[in-house]
Ligand SMILES: Nc1ncnc2c1ncn2[C@@H]1O[C@H](COP(=O)(O)OP(=O)(O)OP(=O)(O)O)[C@@H](O)[C@H]1O
């Protein structure tokens with residue numbers, strides 16, 4: 001077959017293979033997507049389930065109590081019971097368990113696992129077996145420590161994710177404000193949520209516009225230089241953004257303290273739910289000592 | 290009562306850089322006037338609006354707003370500040386700055402809440418304002434997830450709920466599609482009819498005639514010229530010197546290459 005010569009090659013020979021995205025670009029883009037999914041996917045929050053029907057204030061206080069109970073529990077069976085409770089709450093609130101497993105549990109397993117793994121070897125105690133060749137002792141106490149860390153973090157994360165998944169984020173913020181959490185904290189939390197997204201989007205756009213102006217690919221060093229320069233620009237942008245928001249608040253009468261409308265109305269079932277959370281948490285505190 | 294909404298004398302302002310954002314600016318705006326501030330990117334328009342709104346304070350010079358001097362000390366006083374913030378409103382250029390509340394409802398309630406209006410009255414006014422701007426269906430949404438045109442409406446509603454006497458708008462039609470642009474322009478036309486003062490900034494010459502009866506032209510932080518829109522828009526030399534239009538060299542069928550002044554209407558400049 002004859003190669004047509006009239007058509008100039010549109011692609012630079014070097015990038016003839018399908019253009020691959022750089023590591024940083026890919027990471028930033030996927031981070032933005034995951035965050036968007038996590039924070040803005042409100043279909044679960046709008047579903048008709050148990051947690052969705054509870055007043056946001058009760059959810060914030062109740063789930064927070066359970067998280068604290070989990071963190072302070074010294075009994076594996078209590079931690080596992082709290083995990084089972086979280087699972088039950090998820091099922092009753094129509095949270096897709098597969099999503100919990102792939103997004104939360106596996107992620108936490110890898111992250112916490114990498115921290116917990118050394119504990120198996122370095123915690124002093126009775127050696128059960130030795131790692132072949134290396135002769136590192138694996139201690140019963142080590143396994144216990146790792147197991148505690150892992151189950152605690154998995155349970156606490158699941159509980160917090162349930163709060164975020166079953167409550168529109170703006171209701172979480174509002175509940176925090178109404179609960180008299182210091183305004184600065186809520187505003188920072190809100191801005192983080194709001195602007196992490198804007199900034200990640202900006203970052204992704206920045207990388208894309210650079211990429212489109214480049215022929216071929218960047219080598220590792222150039223990518224790192226680009227990343228460092230972009231981080232500087234982003235930092236500048238976020239500082240600018242927050243000082244501008246401050247001005248926008250001033251312009252509408254803000255004088256150092258934010259006043260909010262509290263339009264939550266607690267129903268009897270909300271009090272019931274709050275009572276339930278408190279009893280479970282007290283139970284866990286007592287038996288988990 | 291003073292007949293002037295704004296009276297500026299020899300205003301200077303610069304950011305930490307050496308370049309002056311505003312230098313030796315003097316002008317006045319009558320009550321009920323509709324004024325457009327024209328200038329290329331970086332000419333100092335946004336800086337000027339922030340000074341008019343008492344967010345930045347000039348390094349030198351004097352500014353009077355609605356008959357009273359406006360200073361940082363004055364604004365420390367809560368009574369003065371609330372009265373000033375109620376009477377003079379600013380819509381920022383960047384909607385991501387303007388909208389910072391969890392929901393559209395909270396966004397619109399923010400101003401009155403800070404000014405400690407009674408809560409029942411606030412709820413009522415917010416509902417009325419939502420209806421007025423035809424955004425009732427958006428009230429529980431997060432403001433930042435709206436479209437550009439919807440954000441503009443929410444931003445307008447969030448400041449106009451206070452029923453201000455003066456509206457400052459930074460680039461009201463930038464980055465909007467034609468339908469949303471005409472919504473904003475129609476709104477401004479209707480609102481002005483009620484004796485309110487409007488100051489807008491823009492570099493889009495196509496809308497000036499509809500939103501202003503008086504133009505101020507800025508370049509590099511200096512006031513270069515002022516006058517009626519018809520006069521200003523007819524002065525190609527002035528517009529070219531201040532980078533509001535530029536000359537293209539290109540060919541027209543059968544006429545060879547020639548050049549003529551050109552304005553890029555409707556193209557949002559990269560920002
Ligand atoms: N936060 C800042 N820090 C330092 N310099 C700034 C800052 N904001 C603006 N400037 C500079 O001040 C000058 C005037 O900026 P300003 O934003 O007022 O212009 P503008 O006319 O509103 O421009 P645009 O049409 O792009 O919105 C510019 O030279 C700009 O670079």
Ligand SMILES: [Mg+2]
Pocket residue numbers: 334335336382459
């Ligand atoms: Mg500007």
